[in-house]
Amino acid sequence: MSNNYSLKAFQESLTQRIKDAATGPAPSSRLGVQSGSSQWLLRLDEVGEVIPMADVIAHLAPVPLTRSWYLGLANVRGNLVSVVDFSLFAHGVPTTLSTSARIVLIASRFHSHCALLFDRMIGLRNLDRLEARPEQTGVQGPPHSWQGASLVGSDGQVWRELDIDKLVEDELFLWVGSPQAGIA
Numbered sequence: 153m154s155n156n157y158s159l160k161a162f163q164e165s166l167t168q169r170i171k172d173a174a175t176g177p178a179p180s181s182r183l184g185v186q187s188g189s190s191q192w193l194l195r196l197d198e199v200g201e202v203i204p205m206a207d208v209i210a211h212l213a214p215v216p217l218t219r220s221w222y223l224g225l226a227n228v229r230g231n232l233v234s235v236v237d238f239s240l241f242a243h244g245v246p247t248t249l250s251t252s253a254r255i256v257l258i259a260s261r262f263h264s265h266c267a268l269l270f271d272r273m274i275g276l277r278n279l280d281r282l283e284a285r286p287e288q289t290g291v292q293g294p295p296h297s298w299q300g301a302s303l304v305g306s307d308g309q310v311w312r313e314l315d316i317d318k319l320v321e322d323e324l325f326l327w328v329g330s331p332q333a334g335i336a
Contacts, residue, residue, distance in 0.1 A: 163202065169276070170196050184274035184311065185256065188244035191311045192270075193277060193303070198316040200257035202273055203228065208235070208255055215328075220246075222328040223269065226255075231265065233257065234328070238268040241325065247271050264320045279303070282311060298322055 170183070182193035183202075212235060214224040221240035226233050235255060239247045247253060252272040258264050282303035300313025319325055 163204075166273075166275075167201060170199050170201070180279045181276045182279060182313070183256075184277040185254070185270040186272050186274055187242065187247070187270050188239040190239075190242070190244065191274065191309060192238075192314045193279075193300075193311050194256065194314050194316065198259050198262075200259045203255050203257065203267075204251070205249055205253035205255055205269060206251060208267075209249065217330050218328045219330055226267070228257065228267070234264075234266045236266060236268050236325075238270055258316055258320065262316065262320045266320065277305075277311065281305060285310060296322065298325075 166183075181196065183196060183199055185192050185194065208226045208228060211227040212224050213226070215222065218224075221237045223235040223237055226235050237247050239245060247269050248271065250271075253269060254273045255267040255269050256273075257267045282305050285302040285304045298315045298319035300315050303311045303313070305311065
């Protein structure tokens, strides 16, 4: 019982910190999330809310003839929200729908009514404790416009900034129709 309370208290505290960050000066903290084997950093003012996927799965309706990463539409507090498996979208493996899976609602100022599914929420990360990592060219190819700088912590953990502003303008992200349906 105490684990449930502490998780609930943590989520409420994080939600309040996100709201406070949206109204305060530019924060040096980012919300850390895990997607597959990658860690991502999200600006607090680009995040609307973090919700356990278990709270949404019962209200999720698949949409036919869409890409595999587009999980469907969910009713979140009376609003229809598109749910995207971020790992699949970023060419990773499908996100496991475990108890740690979280959806991150994109801030309302983007008018996108969208949520991103991540494997788990890691918590806040202070940018002052991370160092810029030189870009490495390799098999993965050039980064997408929504992929920000790579940063590394003192523990060697690599983080990538996610620019939600650019993500919601990305042509592939906006075009959820399946190529097999002849509409892409």
